[in-house]
Amino acid sequence: MNLFKLSWNNIWAKPLNAALNLLLIAFGTAILTVLLLASTQIENKLDKNSKDIDLVVGAKGSPLQLILSSIYYIDFPTGNIPMKEAKKLMKSPFVKRAVPLAMGDNYNGVRIVGTDSNYISLYGLKLQSGQFWKADLEATIGANVAATQNLKIGDKFHGGHGLTEMKDQHDDHTYTVVGILAPQQNVTDNLILTGIGSIWKMHGDEGESNEHHDHEGAADHTHDDDREFTSLLIQYRSPMAVAMFPMMVNQTTNMQAASPAQESTRLFSLIGVGVDTLQWFALLIMFIAAISVFINLYNSLKERSYDLAIMRTLGASKGKLFSLIILEGLILTIIGTLIGIALGHGVLHLIGNYQESSQAKMTGLLFIKEEIYLLIAGLAIGMVAAIIPAVQAYRSNLSNILAKN
Amino acid sequence: MISIQAVSQQYPTGSLLTFADWQVNNGEQWLLLGQSGSGKTTLLHILTGLQKPTSGTVAINGIDLYRLSAKKLDAFRGQHIGIVFQRPHLIKSLNVTENLLLAQSFAGLPTDKKRIEVVLDSLAMAHKKHAYPQALSQGQLQRVTIARAVINKPTLLIADEPTSSLDDKNAAAVLALLKEQSELNQATLVVATHDKRVKDAFNLTYSLA
Numbered sequence: 001m002n003l004f005k006l007s008w009n010n011i012w013a014k015p016l017n018a019a020l021n022l023l024l025i026a027f028g029t030a031i032l033t034v035l036l037l038a039s040t041q042i043e044n045k046l047d048k049n050s051k052d053i054d055l056v057v058g059a060k061g062s063p064l065q066l067i068l069s070s071i072y073y074i075d076f077p078t079g080n081i082p083m084k085e086a087k088k089l090m091k092s093p094f095v096k097r098a099v100p101l102a103m104g105d106n107y108n109g110v111r112i113v114g115t116d117s118n119y120i121s122l123y124g125l126k127l128q129s130g131q132f133w134k135a136d137l138e139a140t141i142g143a144n145v146a147a148t149q150n151l152k153i154g155d156k157f158h159g160g161h162g163l164t165e166m167k168d169q170h171d172d173h174t175y176t177v178v179g180i181l182a183p184q185q186n187v188t189d190n191l192i193l194t195g196i197g198s199i200w201k202m203h204g205d206e207g208e209s210n211e212h213h214d215h216e217g218a219a220d221h222t223h224d225d226d227r228e229f230t231s232l233l234i235q236y237r238s239p240m241a242v243a244m245f246p247m248m249v250n251q252t253t254n255m256q257a258a259s260p261a262q263e264s265t266r267l268f269s270l271i272g273v274g275v276d277t278l279q280w281f282a283l284l285i286m287f288i289a290a291i292s293v294f295i296n297l298y299n300s301l302k303e304r305s306y307d308l309a310i311m312r313t314l315g316a317s318k319g320k321l322f323s324l325i326i327l328e329g330l331i332l333t334i335i336g337t338l339i340g341i342a343l344g345h346g347v348l349h350l351i352g353n354y355q356e357s358s359q360a361k362m363t364g365l366l367f368i369k370e371e372i373y374l375l376i377a378g379l380a381i382g383m384v385a386a387i388i389p390a391v392q393a394y395r396s397n398l399s400n401i402l403a404k405n
Numbered sequence: 406m407i408s409i410q411a412v413s414q415q416y417p418t419g420s421l422l423t424f425a426d427w428q429v430n431n432g433e434q435w436l437l438l439g440q441s442g443s444g445k446t447t448l449l450h451i452l453t454g455l456q457k458p459t460s461g462t463v464a465i466n467g468i469d470l471y472r473l474s475a476k477k478l479d480a481f482r483g484q485h486i487g488i489v490f491q492r493p494h495l496i497k498s499l500n501v502t503e504n505l506l507l508a509q510s511f512a513g514l515p516t517d518k519k520r521i522e523v524v525l526d527s528l529a530m531a532h533k534k535h536a537y538p539q540a541l542s543q544g545q546l547q548r549v550t551i552a553r554a555v556i557n558k559p560t561l562l563i564a565d566e567p568t569s570s571l572d573d574k575n576a577a578a579v580l581a582l583l584k585e586q587s588e589l590n591q592a593t594l595v596v597a598t599h600d601k602r603v604k605d606a607f608n609l610t611y612s613l614a
Contacts, residue, residue, distance in 0.1 A: 006507065009498035307496055313455065314553070315483015315512035317476045399456040402490070403446050 003320065007327040010300070017296050022336045024292050025381070028285035029340025029374055034348050035278055036370055041362050043268075046072070049186050050260035052122055054242070057081070057089060057249055058231035063258035064267060070101055070231040071260055073111050073187050076163060077103055080228035081255050089232065089249065094241035097122060099233040102199040105159040107175075110145050112159050112192045114199035122233060123188055129153060130179030136197040140179035142189040151177050159202055173202055200227060286381060293332055293385035297325060301389045308393055309401040321393040329386025330379060337378030341371055406430055407452070407561060407593065412461030414447050424448055424461075427611055429593055431560075434584060436604065437597040439613030445597050448613070449565055452595070454482045466560055483512030487554030487592065489583070491566040493546035495538040501525070501549055502534045508553045524552045527589060528582065544575065551582055555590045562592040568600050580606050 011018045050071050058066040061078030068075035083100075090098035099122050102114035119125070120132060130153045133140045141151055151157065155177045158169045175194065183189055236242065249257035301308075308321050349364025407429040414422045422444045429435055439445040450456040451463060454470045463470045465485060473481055495504045505521045525531045528548045533541060541549065547567070554562055564583055568576035580596070580603060587594035596603065604610070 002510065005503075006496075006499070009503075013498035306494060310490075310494055310496070311507070311511060312479065313453070313482060313486075313488050314508045315480050317479040319476070320511070399450045402450070402455065 003324055003327060004331075007324055007331055010304075010324075011328055011331060014296075014300065017300075018332065021289065021293050021296055021332050022339060024285060024289035025333055025336025025378065026340035026343055028282050028289055029337045029378065030343035030347060031278060031282035031285065032374055033341050033344025033371065034351075035275055035282065036374070037344065037348050037364070037366060037368065038351075038362055039275060040368055040370070041366065042271075045186075046264045046267075050264065052235060053233050053260055054236045055234040055246060056231055056258050056260065057086070057234060057255050058258070060254065060256045063256060064263050066231065066256065066258045067260050067263040068267075069103070070233065071187070073113075073191065077230045078256075080230055081232070083227040083229055085253055085255060086229050086232055089234075089253070089255075092245070092248075094237055094245045094248075095234055096237040097235040100196060100229040101231050101233065102196045102228075103163065103230045104199060105161060105202055106163050107157050107159055107192055108149055109164055110149060110190060110192055111163055112139070112175075112194060112199070114194050114196040116196060119193065119233075122235070123184065123186065125184060125188060126182040128180045128182040130177070132179055133194050133198075134178075136195055136201055137173060137175050138178045139175045139192050139194045139198075140181060141177055141193070142181050142191050143183040144189040145192060146180045151180075153177050153180065173198075196229070286377070289333075289336070290381045290385045293329055293382065294388065296332075297329060297386055297389040298392075301325065301392060305396060305401050308396060309398050312398050313402070318394045321396075322390045325390035325393050326383065326386045329382040329390075331382075333378045333382030333385070334375070337375055340378075341374060406467070407463075407465050409452065409463050410461055412448075412451060412458045412463065414444070414451065414456075415459040421459075422447060424451075424613075425611075429595065431593055432591060433609055434587060434594040434607055435596070436607035436610045437595055437613070438599070438604070438610055439597075440599050443599075443613040445599070445613055446565065449563060449595075449597050452561075453486050453488055453563060454478045480513050483508070484514065484557055485560045487557065487559035487562045489547075489551055489554045489562070489564040489567055491569060493543065493550040495546065495549060495553075497538050500535050500537050501530070501541075504538070504549065505553055505556050508556050512557050514557055520556065521552075524556055525549075527586070528552050547579060548582070551579075551586055555586050555592065558590050559592050562587045562590070562594045564594070564596045566598055566600070567596065568598060568603055573602060576600070576602055 050067075053071060056066055056070045058070060058077065059079030059081050065075045066078050069077040086100060089095065090100075097118055099115055099118040103111060105112040117132070125132075127140070128143060130140070141149075145151065156174045157177070158171055158174060160169050175192075175198070181188060234245075236245065246257035246259065249255055311321065312318075345364035345367075347364070348362055352362040352364065355361050407427075409424060409427045411426065412424045414424075416422070424444070437445060437448065447456065451458045454463075454473075457471050465481075468481070470478060470481070495501070496507065499507060502518070502521055505524070506516050506518075509516045509520075521534070522531060525534055528551060530545065530548050530552065533545060533549075538546060538549075554564075562583070567579050567583060571579060583594060583596060584606070586592075596607070
């Protein structure tokens with residue numbers, strides 16, 4: 001008959017009280033777990049996807065929107081930029097590598113991105129099968145796209161106009177899948193990549209210039225001079241460019257330059273308010289849980305004072321009773337914390353399943369080492385909640401309690 | 406052998422209680438007789454190491470109880486003194502066997518299920534070994550608390566008012582059980598009571614004025 005078994009039995013002698021405590025602790029921990037996992041995953045995604053990109057140049061508008069659309073493929077593009085202007089920037093001595101992007105079409109909600117071979121080296125893309133796009137209307141698709149859209153090499157599909165849904169199909173031009181990317185764990189898993197020429201072709205390069213598309217993000221024009229990109233991803237040649245190049249773009253051209261690092265930070269400070277609020281809410285619940293555990297132990301101590309006195313007469317030392325009460329607090333909070341962590345993972349996985357944007361999808365199957373801190377926090381709460389009742393059990397006057405009965 | 410010498414207890418209210426010296430030899434069965442408020446419970450608590458007297462010494466088997474450290478005293482009590490309280494009280498969240506296992510492990514002794522079977526059997530309670538306290542009658546509870554008191558083969562078996570709430574028949578039965586168990590386990594028995602019915606069962610009496 002060890003102390004743990006005794007504590008365990010004592011807890012479950014009052015199942016409703018135990019359940020309430022577990023519920024409170026689990027709920028608080030679950031919220032913290034979701035916050036922790038979600039912010040870690042978002043941060044990872046932001047970092048991974050903008051890893052080698054120093055600057056994005058696009059049409060004037062919201063810099064955050066430009067970053068979201070050109071790096072994370074979430075928001076709509078800010079508009080288009082003239083190819084002639086863009087080419088000048090690409091040749092700038094500050095620029096080590098510049099990758100043009102042309103967007104505006106989708107296939108079942110998957111974005112079709114027109115670009116050139118620099119994109120492959122920028123993201124370090126690898127093929128799972130087939131080859132990279134070469135001719136117009138050849139497409140290399142991300143690993144997730146292949147899986148979710150059931151596309152394989154040789155399959156043909158029509159692009160749709162816009163970025164989100166399949167309306168207004170380009171029926172007269174057909175893409176052919178020529179390659180499938182190996183899983184990259186970044187945005188390219190959920191993209192269809194093709195040459196820039198394909199996008200231009202879609203949007204009336206071949207004598208369809210009178211057909212007017214007025215949506216954001218398309219490259220619409222016939223003549224070489226009038227051709228457009230959606231944006232440019234830029235890698236600097238030297239750190240000096242950080243100070244000079246964006247200023248140059250913003251002041252001397254009709255385009256804007258946005259830094260992924262800056263905008264991600266800004267985005268985080270925006271989300272941060274909500275995260276902070278939820279965090280305080282979760283901490284409040286944890287605090288209430290601690291009080292609940294305390295009240296539970298304190299009350300049961302009063303009822304059990306005779307029990308504890310009997311245990312002393314059986315040879316249990318004061319220290320044993322102290323440990324017994326502390327153990328009860330710890331068992332409650334540790335189980336509650338574990339349930340909470342499991343619950344948090346489950347909830348996040350559920351959220352991930354209902355998320356529309358494939359680019360921001362979250363998973364509950366990721367475990368991070370920070371969760372250990374949640375467990376430690378649970379332990380600490382159990383300790384704090386149990387310490388006063390435990391000290392009381394330690395100090396209780398045996399003779400008085402026994403004499404009263 | 407138990408001896409108390411020059412023991413007195415000062416109460417917070419100021420009154421001083423002095424106890425006559427008392428020597429109990431191994432295997433003897435004593436009655437500790439006294440009216441309520443005569444200091445009976447105080448003497449029992451002093452005797453069992455639950456309450457340090459203001460002055461005097463208490464020795465069991467030659468060991469001065471109040472010279473032991475608190476922890477050692479607790480362990481000594483668990484191993485050498487069995488106490489039967491007036492109100493039979495078991496730990497509600499544990500069944501009969503577990504309550505007895507608890508008594509073994511709290512005393513710092515190895516758990517011994519065979520010993521538990523033997524003791525329960527001697528008290529005709531073997532069939533209730535898996536029952537929880539709330540499923541037992543008062544009489545059965547009392548038997549289990551007696552079992553708990555003798556489970557570690559104590560030197561001293563002490564019963565505090567074991568018969569006060571029982572009718573004549575049951576009082577006699579409990580007394581018989583206590584005497585039987587103390588003989589069976591070679592324990593010295595001290596029964597504290599104000600119950601006149603008990604008197605005749607004992608030759609040796611220590612009376613509190």
